[in-house]
Amino acid sequence: MVGAKADPHAAWLEAIARGEEAAMRGFYDTYAPVVYAFALRRLEQPAEAADLVHEVMLEVWQKADTYGGRSRVRTWLLGIAHHKILDRLRVVSRHRERETGTEPDSLPAEPEGVLEALAAAASARWVRYCLERLSVIHRQVMHLAFFQELSYPEIAAILDCPTGTVKTRMLHARRQMKRCLAAVGAAGDPDTA
Secondary structure (H helix, E strand, C coil): CCHHHHCCCHHHHHHHHCCCHHHHHHHHHHHHHHHHHHHHHHHCCHHHHHHHHHHHHHHHHHHHHHCCCCCCHHHHHHHHHHHHHHHHHHHHHHHHHHHHCCCCCCCCCCCCCCHHHHHHCCCHHHHHHHHHCCCHHHHHHHHHHHHCCCCHHHHHHHHCCCHHHHHHHHHHHHHHHHHHHHHHHHHCCCCCC
């Protein structure tokens, strides 16, 4: 694998591809919390996020040999998680559509950047309050950038979109966060805003 030298965790994938259970245990222990946090931000249900972790890790066990080293292991893994999340959301959307007889909601526009908003926040509670008010897509981009510390190209690879789209989403998220944090700061308590 090309990625083994560039990413030390690629060696785990090589061992997993050979069927080494110890490598899978190490990989799971390291990456399950990352996948869980990523899934929870999107699915918003702890049980759903936990189920998704198991699905993703099963796919890693079955398809570790498909890792080609073109990206970091974490980027490859979150790409798998992203596609599984989309599959789940499609099923939920179709189910709602059948129940209500309406068209599925279109995906909201995605926002960008939060660093300035985080710096401007007087409290982590305010930040959490404002993050929860972002669209799912904007929260996801911000989570990947600020909590997973991924670069825009890595986020683009995970979300299967151009890097420019990620930058645009980040810009919009940053603006929404600034507006929300200003409003919450003026109100004094995020729970009363």
